[in-house]
Structure formats: structure tokens, C-alpha cells
Amino acid sequence: MPPSALTVFIVxxxxxxxxxxxxxxGVRGYRTAIFADAESFLQAYRTDWxxxxxxxxxxxxxxxxxxxxxxxxxxxxxxxxxxTGHGDVGSAREAFKSRALDFLEKPLDxxxxxxxxxxxxxxxxxxxxxxxxxxxxxxxxxxxxxxEREVMEMIVAGRHNRDIADExxxxxxxxEVHKARVMQKLKVDSIAQLVRLSLGVADAxxxxx
Amino acid sequence: xxxxxxxxxxxxxxxxxxxxxHRMRWTDPLLLIAGYVALDWASFFHPLHGLSxxxxxxxxxxxxxxVLRFGWKAVYPLVAAVFLADWWVRELPMPLLVTLVISVFxxxxxxxxxxxxxxxxxxxxxxxxxxxxxxxxxxxxxxxCVTSFAxxxxxxxxxxxxxxxxxxxxxxxxxGDGVGILVTMPLLWMLFDERDRAVxxxxxxxxxxxxxxxxxxxxxxxxxxxxxxxxxFYVLFLPIVWAAARQGLAGAVxxxxxIEVGIIGAVxxxxxxxxxxxxxxxxAVVLALLGFFVxxxxxxxxxxxxxxxxxLRLAAAGEMAGAIAHELNQPLTAVSAYGSACEALLEQxxxxxxxxxxxxxxxxxxxxxxxVIRRLRDFFRAGTTRLEPIALADFLTSTAAPFVNRAAQDxxxxxxxxxxxxxxxxxxxxxxxxxxxxxxxxxxxxxxxAPEGRSVRLSAELQGADRICIGVEDSGPGLSxxxxxxxxxxxxxxxxxxxxxxxxxxxxxAEAHGGALWTELGSHGVFRLTLxxxxxxxxxx
Numbered sequence: 126m127p128p129s130a131l132t133v134f135i136v137x138x139x140x141x142x143x144x145x146x147x148x149x150x151g152v153r154g155y156r157t158a159i160f161a162d163a164e165s166f167l168q169a170y171r172t173d174w175x176x177x178x179x180x181x182x183x184x185x186x187x188x189x190x191x192x193x194x195x196x197x198x199x200x201x202x203x204x205x206x207x208x209t210g211h212g213d214v215g216s217a218r219e220a221f222k223s224r225a226l227d228f229l230e231k232p233l234d235x236x237x238x239x240x241x242x243x244x245x246x247x248x249x250x251x252x253x254x255x256x257x258x259x260x261x262x263x264x265x266x267x268x269x270x271x272x273e274r275e276v277m278e279m280i281v282a283g284r285h286n287r288d289i290a291d292e293x294x295x296x297x298x299x300x301e302v303h304k305a306r307v308m309q310k311l312k313v314d315s316i317a318q319l320v321r322l323s324l325g326v327a328d329a330x331x332x333x334x
Numbered sequence: 335x336x337x338x339x340x341x342x343x344x345x346x347x348x349x350x351x352x353x354x355x356h357r358m359r360w361t362d363p364l365l366l367i368a369g370y371v372a373l374d375w376a377s378f379f380h381p382l383h384g385l386s387x388x389x390x391x392x393x394x395x396x397x398x399x400x401v402l403r404f405g406w407k408a409v410y411p412l413v414a415a416v417f418l419a420d421w422w423v424r425e426l427p428m429p430l431l432v433t434l435v436i437s438v439f440x441x442x443x444x445x446x447x448x449x450x451x452x453x454x455x456x457x458x459x460x461x462x463x464x465x466x467x468x469x470x471x472x473x474x475x476x477x478x479c480v481t482s483f484a485x486x487x488x489x490x491x492x493x494x495x496x497x498x499x500x501x502x503x504x505x506x507x508x509x510g511d512g513v514g515i516l517v518t519m520p521l522l523w524m525l526f527d528e529r530d531r532a533v534x535x536x537x538x539x540x541x542x543x544x545x546x547x548x549x550x551x552x553x554x555x556x557x558x559x560x561x562x563x564x565x566x567f568y569v570l571f572l573p574i575v576w577a578a579a580r581q582g583l584a585g586a587v588x589x590x591x592x593i594e595v596g597i598i599g600a601v602x603x604x605x606x607x608x609x610x611x612x613x614x615x616x617x618a619v620v621l622a623l624l625g626f627f628v629x630x631x632x633x634x635x636x637x638x639x640x641x642x643x644x645x646l647r648l649a650a651a652g653e654m655a656g657a658i659a660h661e662l663n664q665p666l667t668a669v670s671a672y673g674s675a676c677e678a679l680l681e682q683x684x685x686x687x688x689x690x691x692x693x694x695x696x697x698x699x700x701x702x703x704x705x706v707i708r709r710l711r712d713f714f715r716a717g718t719t720r721l722e723p724i725a726l727a728d729f730l731t732s733t734a735a736p737f738v739n740r741a742a743q744d745x746x747x748x749x750x751x752x753x754x755x756x757x758x759x760x761x762x763x764x765x766x767x768x769x770x771x772x773x774x775x776x777x778x779x780x781x782x783x784a785p786e787g788r789s790v791r792l793s794a795e796l797q798g799a800d801r802i803c804i805g806v807e808d809s810g811p812g813l814s815x816x817x818x819x820x821x822x823x824x825x826x827x828x829x830x831x832x833x834x835x836x837x838x839x840x841x842x843x844a845e846a847h848g849g850a851l852w853t854e855l856g857s858h859g860v861f862r863l864t865l866x867x868x869x870x871x872x873x874x875x
Binding site: 139141142144145146148149151152153183185186208210231232233234235 | 659660663664665666667668669670671672673674675678679682692695696698699702740743
């Protein structure tokens with residue numbers, strides 16, 4: 126059973142398809158929200174939405190691929206599943222370039238659809254957790270003193286205590302003290318964990334630029 | 335596509351390099367002999383020294399047709415035919431052995447020319463294009479010249495003719511054989527080919543043939559009855575050009591045969607001197623060749639136009655199939671989703687109203703899919719345009735209905751106005767494609783421009799008693815004359831998406847209805863479509 130906080134957003138111009146997908150997923154316990162076109166979805170869109178989006182490519186007005194691009198520009202991180210009536214290579218390429226998670230051909234195979242949605246929701250969830258962990262870690266980082274921060278960066282870069290002591294002009298013993306404080310403040314148990322978390326923050330920082 | 339074309343062509347022409355020889359049945363040699371003797375007998379007049387050298391000698395044409403059909407083995411019955419003709423028609427005062435030698439020589443020469451033709455020309459329709467017609471005429475002219483030369487020398491050497499007459503024998507033999515073959519062979523060839531025979535009989539049954547024959551008789555009378563020196567001969571060109579222009583090669587071939595028989599008859603009737611007859615035969619062969627070339631060009635043009643129509647119909651089918659695939663996918667997606675929902679409901683032990691409702695919707699979607707299939711069948715039934723009476727006002731309103739929403743969304747003033755209460759004769763699904771295509775183009779044109787004053791107008795008016803002119807006008811920038819001239823060509827779209835087949839298909843559909851589709855140059859976009867309407871302008875209902 127999928128987590129209840131996550132929603133499947135369905136954008137399709139065909140009323141019957143919307144209704145049928147909504148029913149089929151709803152009966153299986155997914156939370157769904159349906160939209161008749163790209164414009165109304167964009168109007169309603171909020172950054173705190175969690176779940177995944179199911180988009181039909183061929184729609185009057187703004188089509189599915191354009192909607193995908195627009196969402197990317199808005200910094201939307203919801204995984205997107207694209208549906209199409211004629212699965213040509215060109216539109217598949219476009220969709221994947223805009224980071225579509227999956228590309229399904231209509232008429233849809235329901236088991237494939239559900240598998241794709243489950244994967245999307247799972248990814249959305251892990252993504253969410255990672256984001257939260259990183260967020261928390263970033264908050265902890267802010268509590269370090271400049272000196273401690275300097276020591277942490279050198280540890281993450283893989284340098285030895287003696288090395289660090291020489292570079293900073295302090296004794297190896299003092300380095301040990303700093304290191305213990307850093308690990309205590311950041312609530313990590315091992316150097317390995319410290320490295321992994323700090324790399325995640327660095328990645329997120331780069332991604333935002 | 336290319337591959338298919340190549341395969342199709344190779345099916346039609348099993349051996350493209352030469353004409354395949356048929357197996358001779360026992361009736362074929364008899365037919366050759368009887369036909370040869372009969373033709374020789376019919377054309378035996380003004381003979382030179384009583385030989386088979388006459389101003390018009392169509393019998394070799396039959397020999398050539400047999401060599402083309404059966405290969406060089408036709409030489410045996412041909413020798414017999416020539417021998418019998420000499421012996422029976424001419425009763426030559428020569429020993430039988432000399433007659434036999436001459437027969438073998440003539441038959442051998444004809445077979446050689448026939449074999450060259452068979453190896454050079456492409457089957458099965460050797461008179462199907464200008465190139466093969468030209469090649470055929472060239473081989474016949476050169477071939478009969480060479481054989482006539484050899485024949486004249488041989489006759490002189492054996493003392494059959496006086497030594498001084500050999501040049502005259504060469505000229506007469508060449509002209510007689512050449513004219514006989516050039517004028518008669520296409521007709522004989524067509525008579526022996528099953529498919530060509532059907533074409534010929536269709537050409538004969540055309541009512542215009544009576545007019546053509548009457549004109550031929552009149553022209554013969556003018557050419558031979560009125561003026562001396564046949565200075566009015568050119569009038570004879572009229573009937574053959576008429577026949578060639580209307581019925582293609584089949585008409586030209588028939589007309590040439592009728593004119594030739596008429597000329598021979600008239601020559602006998604007027605009592606022309608043999609030299610004048612030769613001269614007139616030269617005119618006759620020019621006339622026949624001209625007719626054949628006009629006929630072949632007409633045939634070629636007709637073939638190309640029907641091929642193009644077929645291609646356009648395929649393109650229309652392809653475009654239709656794309657649209658239909660999309661329309662089928664939607665209900666099928668809904669059906670499978672409803673089905674999957676029912677499954678899940680049953681698993682949860684739900685058997686009440688929710689399940690019933692889902693099933694009801696599923697059935698509704700399957701009806702929708704069936705409706706798409708029905709339209710598909712309508713479009714492809716026999717691949718032809720079937721005309722039925724369509725109430726114009728209802729038809730235009732329902733076809734334009736999907737555009738009303740789009741007009742409201744894009745701020746376009748869309749009007750359907752001035753539609754007379756008429757009934758057009760048309761194929762409903764095909765005409766829907768045309769109207770939708772024109773409207774869609776108009777909407778795209780105005781949407782690309784300024785947001786103020788966007789408008790699209792669909793209108794119709796009666797033209798005379800039996801034509802309807804439907805107009806689609808938009809407030810877009812209209813077309814430059816350069817764009818308009820390329821507009822109806824396939825793949826000439828000005829839009830970023832789409833193949834640009836829409837207008838080409840629409841025009842093909844309009845023309846298949848006996849109507850027309852064109853654009854008018856001006857300050858705004860105008861497309862007009864004319865269609866046949868039912869004469870009774872007021873609808874019965």
C-alpha cells in the first residue's frame with residue numbers, strides 16, 4: 126500500500142481517460158488529483174506537493190512535453206511519467222531529456238502503469254528523505270565554529286591528523302579535540318558517515334546553482 | 335515504400351530486359367499462315383514485277399508480331415506463310431525452288447528484325463512509352479531498309495528483275511514493308527495481347543468512335559475527292575489526333591488502321607499511279623506515327639495522373655490512420671483502466687453500485703472505440719469516394735463544432751454564416767477531413783498573428799443550380815503568390831509540425847468529388863471549395 130501522503134497527479138485532456146485512471150488508482154488506495162490540461166495544472170501547482178505526475182503528451186494548447194519543461198524550469202522535483210498514443214523516438218527523447226522517469230504507450234498496460242507509479246512514488250519518497258536529511262545536516266553545520274569547520278573540511282578531504290596539525294600550526298592533540306567536537310555537534314558516529322553527508326550537501330549546493 | 339514499389343514493378347514486368355517468348359500452340363502457326371496469306375491477298379495491288387513488292391505490305395507486321403510473341407521459332411510457319419502467299423496470291427511464273435528460296439529469305443529477314451525487336455524492347459506493353467515507341471520505329475525503319483536492300487540485290491543477282499530496276503525495287507520494298515509494319519503492327523500486337531484487346535474494345539465502344547469514323551470519311555473525301563495532288567491530305571490528321579487525344583494509343587492505332595484502309599480504297603478508286611501511291615504512303619506513315627506518339631503521351635499522362643491519385647489516396651489514408659490511432663488509444667486506455675479498477679474492486683469484495691458504475695463506463699468507452707472503427711471503415715470502404723446527399727447546414731455546423739471551443743479559448747471570433755439550405759453530394763468522412771483541415775489551418779494562421787481582431791469565417795453559397803462554393807476566410811496575413819503556388823504540393827508545409835500533406839490531400843478529395851479547392855490571393859487568407867450539389871436546392875426534410 127502506497128504512503129497516503131503521496132499523490133498521483135494526472136494530466137490528460139480526455140475526460141474518460143482521466144476518470145478511468147483516477148478510479149483505477151483510487152480503488153487501489155492511491156491518492157489522485159486530475160487535471161484537464163497543462164494550464165490548469167500549472168495554475169494549481171504548489172512546491173510542497175509530494176508524489177508523481179502522469180502526463181499525456183498530446184493535448185490541445187500546451188502539450189505534455191512543454192508542461193514537463195515548464196515544471197523543470199519551476200524547479201519541480203516530482204518524478205514525471207509520460208503517456209503517449211504514438212510512441213515515436215523523437216518525443217521519447219524529448220521526454221527523457223526533461224528527466225521523465227518512464228515513457229508509457231497508450232493503450233496503457235495497467236500493471237506497467239502501477240509499477241511505474243510505485244517506482245516514481247518510492248523515488249519521490251527517498252528523494253524527500255534525502256532532502257530532509259541534508260536539510261538537517263546543513264542546519265547542524267551552521268553550529269560549527271570556523272576553526273572546527275576548517276578541520277572538518279580537511280578530514281573530509283582525507284588528510285591525516287598530523288598533516289592537519291602541521292598545516293594549521295597546532296598540535297595533533299588539539300586536532301583530535303576539534304574532531305571529536307565536530308562529530309558530536311554533527312551527530313555522526315564515524316568519519317565515513319561524515320564524508321557521505323557532507324558530500325550530499327555539496328551536491329545539493331551545486332544542483333541549486 | 336521504395337522496396338514495395340520495386341517489388342510491384344517487378345511483378346508487372348517479369349523480365350524487364352526483353353520480351354519473354356510464349357509457347358506456341360498448334361493453332362498459332364495456322365493462324366499466322368492464314369492471317370499472312372489473307373493480308374497479302376488484301377494488299378496485293380500495284381505489284382512490282384508481280385513480286386510481293388507493293389506500296390502497302392502489312393503481312394510482315396503479322397510475322398513480326400509472331401516473332402515477338404513466340405521467338406525465332408516462328409520462322410518455320412513464317413516460311414510456309416510467305417511461300418503459300420507467293421504461290422497462291424501471286425501465281426509467280428517461277429520454278430517452285432526459286433519461290434521457296436525467296437520465301438526463306440523474306441521470312442528469315444523478318445525473323446531477324448523481329449528478334450532484334452524482341453531483344454531490345456521491354457515487355458509486356460511494348461508501346462507503353464515514348465522511348466520504346468521511338469526505338470520500335472527506328473528498328474523497323476532501319477531493319478526494313480537493310481532487308482529490302484539485300485532483297486533487291488538478290489533479285490537482281492538471280493535475274494528475277496531487270497538489272498536497272500533494283501533501286502526501284504529497293505525503294506518500293508522498303509516503303510511498302512516499312513509503312514505496312516509501322517501502320518499495322520501496333521494494332522496487330524494489341525489484338526494478340528489479352529489486356530490490350532480489352533483496351534481496344536473499350537476504345538471502340540466509345541460513342542465518339544462514330545464521330546471519328548464520320549470525320550475520317552469526310553476527310554478522305556476532301557483529300558482525294560476535291561483537290562488534285564492531294565493537297566488537302568492534311569485534313570486526315572484531324573480524326574487521328576482526335577482519337578489519340580481522347581482514347582490514347584488504342585484510339586490512334588484504330589484510327590490509323592481505318593485511315594490506311596480508307597487511303598488504299600481511295601487510291602484504287604481514284605486510280606493513282608504507283609509512284610503517287612508510294613508518295614501518299616509516306617504521308618500516311620507520318621500521320622500514323624504522329625497519332626501513335628500523341629496517343630502514347632496521352633496514355634503516359636493518364637497513367638501518371640492515376641498513379642499520383644493513388645499516392646495521394648495512400649497519403650490521405652496514412653494521415654487518417656494516425657488520427658484514428660490516437661482516437662482509438664483514448665477509449666482503449668480508459669477501458670483497460672476501468673477493467674483494472676473492476677478487478678481491484680472485486681478483490682476488495684465490492685459487488686455493489688461502484689462496480690456496476692465502473693462496468694457501465696467501461697461499456698460506454700467500448701462503444702466509443704467501436705464508433706472510431708466504424709469511421710475507419712467508412713473511410714476505407716473500397717478506397718473510393720462514395721457520394722451521398724449531405725445536408726450542408728447540418729454538416730458544416732457539426733464539423734465546425736470542435737472549433738467553437740478553440741475559438742473561445744484563443745479569443746477568435748468564429749462564425750458559420752450564410753449557409754444555404756442545400757444538399758451537397760459528397761463522401762461525408764472525406765469532406766469532414768477537408769473542412770477540418772481548412773479550419774485548422776485558418777485557426778493556426780490567425781493564432782500566429784496579433785491577438786486583436788482575430789476572426790475565422792466559414793460560409794457557403796450556391797453557384798448556379800448544381801454547385802456549392804464553401805469559403806473559409808481568416809484575418810491572418812493571407813498568402814504570397816509564391817507560397818500559394820507551392821501550397822498544394824505535398825511536403826510544402828510552412829508550419830513547424832506536420833508534413834504539409836493536408837492541403838494536397840484535401841485537393842485530391844475535392845477533385846475526386848468533381849469539385850475544386852483553391853486559394854485566393856489577397857490581404858487575408860481565403861480558401862474556396864466547390865462541390866456538386868443536388869439540383870433540387872430545397873431539402874425534402
